[in-house]
Amino acid sequence: MTIEDLTETYLNALEGQNLETISSLLADVPTIDIPFSNTGDLAPWFNFEGREQALGYIATIFKNFSQVKLVDRTIYAANDGKTAFVETKGDLIQRDTGASYRNVYVFKLSMQDGRITHVREYANPVTFAKLMGIPLG
Numbered sequence: 001m002t003i004e005d006l007t008e009t010y011l012n013a014l015e016g017q018n019l020e021t022i023s024s025l026l027a028d029v030p031t032i033d034i035p036f037s038n039t040g041d042l043a044p045w046f047n048f049e050g051r052e053q054a055l056g057y058i059a060t061i062f063k064n065f066s067q068v069k070l071v072d073r074t075i076y077a078a079n080d081g082k083t084a085f086v087e088t089k090g091d092l093i094q095r096d097t098g099a100s101y102r103n104v105y106v107f108k109l110s111m112q113d114g115r116i117t118h119v120r121e122y123a124n125p126v127t128f129a130k131l132m133g134i135p136l137g
Contacts (some may be wrong), residue, residue, distance in 0.1 A: 095121050
């Protein structure tokens with residue numbers, strides 16, 4: 001499977017809310033982090049280390065959103081053969097309220113031996129904080 005195919009399969013599994021497929025794509029000890037915070041702090045807002053935490057984070061997305069669409073995707077494979085970047089727009093629906101959640105994303109996926117070792121998720125934290133009622137600053 002090419003880097004582009006692996007990345008596309010991961011994104012499709014997010015949209016399909018298929019935790020089993022995502023689990024099969026992740027390395028034995030994956031990391032998912034979200035560097036941009038609602039406070040502007042330079043430390044990552046969230047950091048999920050290992051399978052349990054990474055899959056727990058993904059499961060939380062599925063629990064909180066009835067719709068997860070990643071539209072207008074562009075995938076860029078880095079020359080190192082181990083890294084892909086994705087530019088996309090999220091079109092999600094909050095499960096409990098039906099509220100629309102739209103954000104702009106850049107994902108950086110690092111891979112080794114055909115599995116994803118690290119996902120870095122860049123998104124506008126202000127948009128997310130407003131949806132969730134989280135204070136800014």
